[in-house]
Amino acid sequence: QVQLVQSGAEVKKPEASVKVSCKASGYTFNYISYYMHWVRQAPGQGLEWMGIIHPSSGSTTYARKFQGRVTLTRDTSTSTVYMELSSLTSEDTAVYYCARGGTTMISDYWGQGTLVTVSS
Amino acid sequence: QSALTQPPSASGSPGQSVTISCTGTGSDVGGYNYVSWYQQHPGKAPKFMIYDVSKRPSGVPDRFSGSKSGNTASLTVSGLQAEDEADYYCTSYAGSNNLVFGGGTKLTVL
Numbered sequence: 001q002v003q004l005v006q007s008g009a010e011v012k013k014p015e016a017s018v019k020v021s022c023k024a025s026g027y028t029f030n031y032i033s034y035y036m037h038w039v040r041q042a043p044g045q046g047l048e049w050m051g052i053i054h055p056s057s058g059s060t061t062y063a064r065k066f067q068g069r070v071t072l073t074r075d076t077s078t079s080t081v082y083m084e085l086s087s088l089t090s091e092d093t094a095v096y097y098c099a100r101g102g103t104t105m106i107s108d109y110w111g112q113g114t115l116v117t118v119s120s
Numbered sequence: 121q122s123a124l125t126q127p128p129s130a131s132g133s134p135g136q137s138v139t140i141s142c143t144g145t146g147s148d149v150g151g152y153n154y155v156s157w158y159q160q161h162p163g164k165a166p167k168f169m170i171y172d173v174s175k176r177p178s179g180v181p182d183r184f185s186g187s188k189s190g191n192t193a194s195l196t197v198s199g200l201q202a203e204d205e206a207d208y209y210c211t212s213y214a215g216s217n218n219l220v221f222g223g224g225t226k227l228t229v230l
Contacts, residue, residue, distance in 0.1 A: 037219070039221075046123075046207075046209060046221060046222070046223045046224035047158070047160075047166065047209050047211075047221045047224065048221060049211070049218075049219045049220060049221055052217055052219070061216065061217035061218060063218065097165060097166075099165075099166075103213070103217050104152070104154040104172075104213040104219075105154060105156045105171045105172070105211070105213070105219075106156065106158075106168070106211065106219070107168055107171075107177070108167065108168035108177055110165035110166060111165070112165065113165060
């Protein structure tokens, strides 16, 4: 069965960076039609799309809001994608999700979420 | 890339129907037939309910349906059940591999 398993909760200080991993299993990680999205949800708030990576090619697209601050990478040898967010502020405190999909949608496979807390 | 506009709340009694709207622009909702809907219960990851405006993934009850007119997409839940009480989010393709979410709607079953 398809599983996306994310790394554990993180506590970071303002201006630091965080790197969250998402290990995929149960399907062909670099199948050409599969993409991985990253979505975040601040406490009590809605879902916010951050960006997308194509594991097969490594190509990425970032939401305008996060351009210059977010980097998505992948390691095909371990079927893992990574989301790194820099220059953290308290407004980046959120649960971060990876989720499989295509370019036009996110499908039904989501990671369990990783809570990132930014606090001095 | 402004968020799509959803009403903050919606409600209905068991057995009734409720419709949640999702308004965007010609650059997202109106420009593509790629609107999806997600259901999220507290503390859980979102669940995929509708894609490509009106298609249901396998396992999603046919009580859930989607439609679109111009720049506004809609999710209709018929025959409301207690377990339908959740937050609902729309998302739309916005071109160049970008997606945009709606602000979310809290559905209450009275």
